[in-house]
Amino acid sequence: MYILGDLSREEFLKQYWQKKPLLIRQAFPDYQSPLSAEELAGLACEEGIESRLIQEQGGDKPWQLRHGPFVENDFTSLPETHWTLLVQSVDHHIPELACLLDEFDFIPTWRIDDLMISFAQAQGSVGPHLDNYDVFLLQVQGKRHWHINENDYDDDDFIPDSDLRILNEFDSKQDWVLEPGDMLYLPPGVAHHGIALDDCLTFSIGFRAPTRKELLIAYTDKNDESVEEVFYSDPELTLQASPGEIRKEHIDAIKKLMRLSNVDADKFSSWFGCFITEKSNEQEYENEELDESEFWQQFKDLGSLTRNGNIRLSFIKNEDSISLFIAGEELSLSDSYLSLVSYISSRHAIDYEHVMKCCDELAALDLLYKLYDGNYFFFDE
Numbered sequence: 001m002y003i004l005g006d007l008s009r010e011e012f013l014k015q016y017w018q019k020k021p022l023l024i025r026q027a028f029p030d031y032q033s034p035l036s037a038e039e040l041a042g043l044a045c046e047e048g049i050e051s052r053l054i055q056e057q058g059g060d061k062p063w064q065l066r067h068g069p070f071v072e073n074d075f076t077s078l079p080e081t082h083w084t085l086l087v088q089s090v091d092h093h094i095p096e097l098a099c100l101l102d103e104f105d106f107i108p109t110w111r112i113d114d115l116m117i118s119f120a121q122a123q124g125s126v127g128p129h130l131d132n133y134d135v136f137l138l139q140v141q142g143k144r145h146w147h148i149n150e151n152d153y154d155d156d157d158f159i160p161d162s163d164l165r166i167l168n169e170f171d172s173k174q175d176w177v178l179e180p181g182d183m184l185y186l187p188p189g190v191a192h193h194g195i196a197l198d199d200c201l202t203f204s205i206g207f208r209a210p211t212r213k214e215l216l217i218a219y220t221d222k223n224d225e226s227v228e229e230v231f232y233s234d235p236e237l238t239l240q241a242s243p244g245e246i247r248k249e250h251i252d253a254i255k256k257l258m259r260l261s262n263v264d265a266d267k268f269s270s271w272f273g274c275f276i277t278e279k280s281n282e283q284e285y286e287n288e289e290l291d292e293s294e295f296w297q298q299f300k301d302l303g304s305l306t307r308n309g310n311i312r313l314s315f316i317k318n319e320d321s322i323s324l325f326i327a328g329e330e331l332s333l334s335d336s337y338l339s340l341v342s343y344i345s346s347r348h349a350i351d352y353e354h355v356m357k358c359c360d361e362l363a364a365l366d367l368l369y370k371l372y373d374g375n376y377f378f379f380d381e
């Protein structure tokens with residue numbers, strides 16, 4: 001599928017990425033959500049899944065925020081209008097939704113955060129606000145009226161003493177009604193307000209940009225209060241051959257953001273690769289125990305192997321080897337793995353036939369069995 005309409009990937013990066021909003025009509029024509037609103041509410045009742053319920057009206061106060069896990073009665077007692085349920089990292093739990101993120105392969109995978117899904121009834125919204133991160137807002141069911149403006153705001157512009165950072169006053173400069181399949185891209189800092197016109201499912205494909213502070217705390221294990229929250233940014237991003245690669249120039253940009261000099265380049269790359277692929281939640285999964293030949297036979301028979309949604313995988317090309325980073329661990333591989341590693345880091349569902357085109361069978365078996373045995377990949381039967 002191609003999701004950028006009339007624009008090429010290069011044109012999108014050059015003209016829009018981290019620069020200006022873009023509306024793409026029918027980016028995902030006829031897309032059917034693998035998850036219904038009821039199933040989303042079901043997820044919001046589970047332990048270990050981050051969810052929020054926002055009620056503009058009808059709660060104990062305006063813009064009431066409640067955190068999950070919820071119970072069924074929380075939903076049955078809601079009014080007809082003016083509320084939104086938001087569930088974070090749905091891609092971690094539903095393989096088909098992890099695969100949806102693969103469509104955004106013009107951005108390096110290490111920049112992708114998660115897929116959040118919201119369900120709103122008529123008039124539901126989370127209020128006019130700004131986010132610090134890039135986002136693609138895909139309308140999946142129902143219609144949502146989006147309003148945006150690109151003004152600068154400061155702390156006084158937000159409603160005081162509220163659980164949510166909502167703008168006091170917001171005048172719409174541009175607006176669109178999004179229908180199923182339409183998608184709106186917003187760079188960080190663009191004020192937006194999306195109001196549901198009817199029962200509405202909206203997918204937010206959210207990006208991550210580590211801050212100087214967050215990076216330094218992880219790197220030094222110390223919290224220096226004077227360090228500023230400056231976000232990583234890459235408006236100059238260009239298309240890369242494999243979205244799974246963490247390119248040298250990006251590692252240099254991270255180093256610059258952290259104001260580090262005189263660090264060992266290889267050690268720093270290893271540290272960053274591990275840091276950026278760390279798991280954000282400890283949802284554990286155990287595969288059926290198989291030996292190498294049973295594993296390979298099953299892969300052949302089923303034709304595909306699936307990455308767990310909470311497992312991040314990236315790689316760095318060294319002078320004459322490859323470092324594969326998976327869930328915070330580093331695996332050193334010879335150059336001959338480049339094509340296989342490029343492939344498996346760019347897709348959540350990997351195909352037997354395609355793997356066989358990447359490298360010789362024994363080498364592929366060796367690596368993929370390790371990844372299966374480590375419970376990073378599984379058979380989605």
Ligand code: SIN
Binds near residue numbers: 135202
């Ligand atoms: C929503 O889906 O209602 C909110 C998404 C956002 O504004 O970031």
Ligand code: CO
Binds near residue numbers: 129130131192
């Ligand atoms: Co937002």
